[in-house]
Amino acid sequence: MGKVKSAICLALATLIIAALSFICFVALPAGGGSITQFDPVVTWIDKDANLGVEYGANDSYRGGGYLATLYPEGVISAAEFRDNLNSMQEGKEKTEYAERYTQIGNLCFDAEENLDAEGKVTEEFVNKFNYAKDRLTERYERMNIEGFRLDVADGYALRVFVPQAASTAGAYASTFSLFANMGDLEVQFGSDEASATTALPATGKSIGEYVKGASTATDGAGTHYVVINFTSAGQERLAARTADVASSGSGTLFFKVGENTVISLSITSAVEDDSLYISNPSSPFSAEAAEALAILIDTTANAATPASDVYDGDFSLNLDSVVTMRALYGDSALVYMYIAFGVLFVLMMAFFFVRYGLLGFVHLYTYLFFLLVTLLCMWSLSFITVSAYTFAAVLLASLLLSASQAFVYERARKEYVAGKTMSAAVKNAYKSTFWHIFDLHIVVAGVSFITYAIALTHLSGFAFMLGLCSLFSGISVLAIGRFMWMIMMRFTTKQGKFCNFKRKEVEDDED
Amino acid sequence: MKTKRPFKLLPVWLAISAAVIIAGIILMCILGFNTSPDREKSYLVEVRYDVSVQISPEKVEKLESICDGALGGVKVLDENEGYDSTLDMAYLSYTLPADTSAEALTSVQDKITADIAAAELLSGAEIRVESHAVESLGGLYYESIWRGAVALTVGVVVGLIYIGVRFGVGCAVTGLCLAAHDAAFTLSLFAITRIPTYFYAPLLFATIAAVFSLVFWLLHCMKLRDAKQDPALRSLDAADAVAYAWEGSWKKIVILAAAGIAIFAIAGGIAAAGVRLFLMPAVLPVAVAAYSSLLLGPSLHIPVKAAFDKFAAKHKPRYFGKKKAEKAAEAEADPSTPET
Numbered sequence: 001m002g003k004v005k006s007a008i009c010l011a012l013a014t015l016i017i018a019a020l021s022f023i024c025f026v027a028l029p030a031g032g033g034s035i036t037q038f039d040p041v042v043t044w045i046d047k048d049a050n051l052g053v054e055y056g057a058n059d060s061y062r063g064g065g066y067l068a069t070l071y072p073e074g075v076i077s078a079a080e081f082r083d084n085l086n087s088m089q090e091g092k093e094k095t096e097y098a099e100r101y102t103q104i105g106n107l108c109f110d111a112e113e114n115l116d117a118e119g120k121v122t123e124e125f126v127n128k129f130n131y132a133k134d135r136l137t138e139r140y141e142r143m144n145i146e147g148f149r150l151d152v153a154d155g156y157a158l159r160v161f162v163p164q165a166a167s168t169a170g171a172y173a174s175t176f177s178l179f180a181n182m183g184d185l186e187v188q189f190g191s192d193e194a195s196a197t198t199a200l201p202a203t204g205k206s207i208g209e210y211v212k213g214a215s216t217a218t219d220g221a222g223t224h225y226v227v228i229n230f231t232s233a234g235q236e237r238l239a240a241r242t243a244d245v246a247s248s249g250s251g252t253l254f255f256k257v258g259e260n261t262v263i264s265l266s267i268t269s270a271v272e273d274d275s276l277y278i279s280n281p282s283s284p285f286s287a288e289a290a291e292a293l294a295i296l297i298d299t300t301a302n303a304a305t306p307a308s309d310v311y312d313g314d315f316s317l318n319l320d321s322v323v324t325m326r327a328l329y330g331d332s333a334l335v336y337m338y339i340a341f342g343v344l345f346v347l348m349m350a351f352f353f354v355r356y357g358l359l360g361f362v363h364l365y366t367y368l369f370f371l372l373v374t375l376l377c378m379w380s381l382s383f384i385t386v387s388a389y390t391f392a393a394v395l396l397a398s399l400l401l402s403a404s405q406a407f408v409y410e411r412a413r414k415e416y417v418a419g420k421t422m423s424a425a426v427k428n429a430y431k432s433t434f435w436h437i438f439d440l441h442i443v444v445a446g447v448s449f450i451t452y453a454i455a456l457t458h459l460s461g462f463a464f465m466l467g468l469c470s471l472f473s474g475i476s477v478l479a480i481g482r483f484m485w486m487i488m489m490r491f492t493t494k495q496g497k498f499c500n501f502k503r504k505e506v507e508d509d510e511d
Numbered sequence: 512m513k514t515k516r517p518f519k520l521l522p523v524w525l526a527i528s529a530a531v532i533i534a535g536i537i538l539m540c541i542l543g544f545n546t547s548p549d550r551e552k553s554y555l556v557e558v559r560y561d562v563s564v565q566i567s568p569e570k571v572e573k574l575e576s577i578c579d580g581a582l583g584g585v586k587v588l589d590e591n592e593g594y595d596s597t598l599d600m601a602y603l604s605y606t607l608p609a610d611t612s613a614e615a616l617t618s619v620q621d622k623i624t625a626d627i628a629a630a631e632l633l634s635g636a637e638i639r640v641e642s643h644a645v646e647s648l649g650g651l652y653y654e655s656i657w658r659g660a661v662a663l664t665v666g667v668v669v670g671l672i673y674i675g676v677r678f679g680v681g682c683a684v685t686g687l688c689l690a691a692h693d694a695a696f697t698l699s700l701f702a703i704t705r706i707p708t709y710f711y712a713p714l715l716f717a718t719i720a721a722v723f724s725l726v727f728w729l730l731h732c733m734k735l736r737d738a739k740q741d742p743a744l745r746s747l748d749a750a751d752a753v754a755y756a757w758e759g760s761w762k763k764i765v766i767l768a769a770a771g772i773a774i775f776a777i778a779g780g781i782a783a784a785g786v787r788l789f790l791m792p793a794v795l796p797v798a799v800a801a802y803s804s805l806l807l808g809p810s811l812h813i814p815v816k817a818a819f820d821k822f823a824a825k826h827k828p829r830y831f832g833k834k835k836a837e838k839a840a841e842a843e844a845d846p847s848t849p850e851t
Binding site for chain 1: 549589591592593594595596597602604639641642643644646654665666669674677714715718719722725733763770771775778780781789790793
């Protein structure tokens with residue numbers, strides 16, 4: 001490649017990298033209207049809710065998450081009991097209220113419902129609570145929300161924390177009341193809820209014999225569906241039960257968990273398919289809402305032990321409060337992470353410029369290409385978030401890239417010192433190190449992607465980022481780095497000096 | 512070539528590793544990891560105040576200082592704030608360690624209530640001070656743990672199949688032993704040293720150890736293959752070949768390990784406390800991988816390579832084609848041979 005072509009290539013590469021850097025890192029004023037500013041790509045990437053940083057409209061997003069407290073039926077907090085009591089007028093009602101509840105620790109129990117004659121929690125209540133705890137655990141476990149947490153407070157209250165990612169802000173908050181529904185699944189059919197009668201299951205049978213489970217689906221237009229799959233027995237029974245809908249004109253299927261209806265589905269013809277695709281045209285499901293509903297139905301239909309085997313009657317959890325919490329690591333954790341990255345970047349570049357002279361520019365271009373492509377991928381792939389462990393994955397891949405670059409440069413230095421011309425030294429260096437670099441990157445990327453495919457949550461995110469970055473690192477070293485070296489070398493006559501390579505006897509003077 | 516002294520100490524390295532791993536497994540079974548940052552058991556003091564009544568920022572500041580003052584006598588693990596949308600109240604929370612006494616907890620709660628009442632900060636506004644004993648349901652994460660362990664195992668095995676194809680089965684066997692060793696050793700160190708980590712972190716550290724282990728071992732394998740392809744070195748016995756590979760790769764391993772440790776230490780040093788808790792301990796898996804690659808790996812590979820070389824010698828193929836390296840050597844020796 002001649003000097004002119006090299007100059008054009010270098011100018012183009014510089015322009016592309018500068019433009020991408022601008023898009024990725026610099027906020028631009030939008031020039032009025034409702035949009036006041038174009039945010040850079042780094043602000044669009046989802047962040048770990050624990051990191052905390054203010055952005056979004058009016059700094060609406062600050063990380064953190066939602067903490068919900070759920071009490072079993074017949075249990076309230078001591079503070080709520082105290083407040084309720086204080087707000088009542090002296091009289092019979094207040095006395096009855098005070099007598100109704102017994103305080104044990106920080107909780108107040110409805111003595112008639114949940115305590116025995118000795119004032120201890122009944123075995124039935126413990127069974128109910130454990131059943132609710134297991135169902136809630138199972139449901140949230142199936143949601144696979146990174147950073148999710150479930151605690152038991154004061155022995156008989158449940159506290160659920162779900163992190164707030166920027167893309168799912170508020171989406172999981174609806175799961176608190178939805179997952180609080182306990183009991184068995186029942187499908188009722190009728191013109192209204194009051195007059196509806198049980199369609200599934202048949203008396204004395206379990207719902208699992210009629211409903212296989214539930215999942216989600218999304219059509220081409222982006223509408224999310226809850227898909228309920230029936231067994232052949234369920235399909236037959238539902239078809240028979242809804243057969244008269246043609247004569248009546250319409251009817252409604254009520255999917256109930258315990259006493260509460262979670263889906264009301266209007267139908268105008270008999271349900272004869274083995275699957276029902278349910279959407280909500282008036283208020284479309286978000287992906288998270290559809291998933292939560294499907295999980296609720298699936299875990300209830302396929303519960304190892306039906307609720308009716310554990311306790312008699314009705315039971316559910318009551319949502320007491322939902323607190324929007326601030327980021328766990330503080331409001332500046334992300335800023336400090338960026339500073340740490342900046343310091344490491346400066347140290348890396350200082351090493352390359354000191355050891356390899358102007359060849360450091362080749363590494364700078366190579367690394368910026370790697371970094372920008374990684375950032376754009378993180379932005380475009382919605383399941384990737386900026387977190388401590390994705391940060392660690394990027395650092396590891398950066399180390400791999402820098403080590404590979406240094407490996408090639410050292411090999412080229414050796415060849416050059418041995419007396420080869422610079423172009424021959426570079427060619428030989430890449431030739432002799434190609435398979436070494438290829439092996440290193442392919443092994444790291446392979447291990448990472450396989451781990452990502454099997455693992456869940458944190459490890460999965462870490463492994464994916466490491467795999468992706470290793471891939472980009474390999475491409476950057478073997479293609480971009482070599483290309484940049486080739487075109488940059490055209491602009492100097494003292495190529496040895498350019499790379500800070502010194503021969504022992506002869507000063508560099510070839511072209 | 513003289514066999515290096517560290518390579519003769521395989522029983523010592525094995526003894527060290529066995530002692531650490533066995534102790535670690537026992538501690539893992541009995542105590543698990545120190546996941547105190549995840550607060551498996553703790554106490555929570557919660558203060559809610561009504562925001563439907565106008566409260567000046569100064570009064571909120573005063574309220575917070577009252578809470579801080581009341582909590583002065585006890586250890587506070589962390590504090591947070593938020594907004595209770597159900598009750599329309601602002602929310603402050605203070606997490607206290609599980610060993611906080613009941614008396615101290617009651618005293619804190621009472622003092623906050625009394626001091627707020629005495630300061631007449633929130634006249635007309637409802638205020639609620641509560642304390643709770645909180646226990647985390649760690650079982651929730653078990654699926655992610657066993658699936659993570661399976662994922663790591665499958666990933667490493669596939670990586671080593673690649674190494675087996677490229678560098679020989681012997682290298683893959685030693686690599687598998689080293690990756691498994693490094694993951695187990697790292698987990699054991701975390702169990703023994705009781706370094707506080709998040710619940711999910713030990714598995715990530717084991718993954719970092721396994722990845723570094725594979726990378727370091729690959730550097731050895733590359734040099735071993737160079738020795739095998741070099742006609743002058745092909746006749747080296749297992750110990751000498753391993754020593755040759757070690758000579759050519761130890762500097763790279765030390766530099767890479769030092770760089771890895773420096774990166775995690777610097778990033779951890781600058782990062783906020785919550786991020787530091789993940790980044791700082793990540794220097795351990797890098798150090799473990801360096802130890803095993805420099806000392807245990809070469810020592811272990813000598814008998815493994817000897818066994819595989821012996822096996823290969825016994826099962827020699829009937830037809831011997833000229834190897835590339837031989838052809839290249841011949842071509843170099845005889846310039847009249849046309850290049851292909």
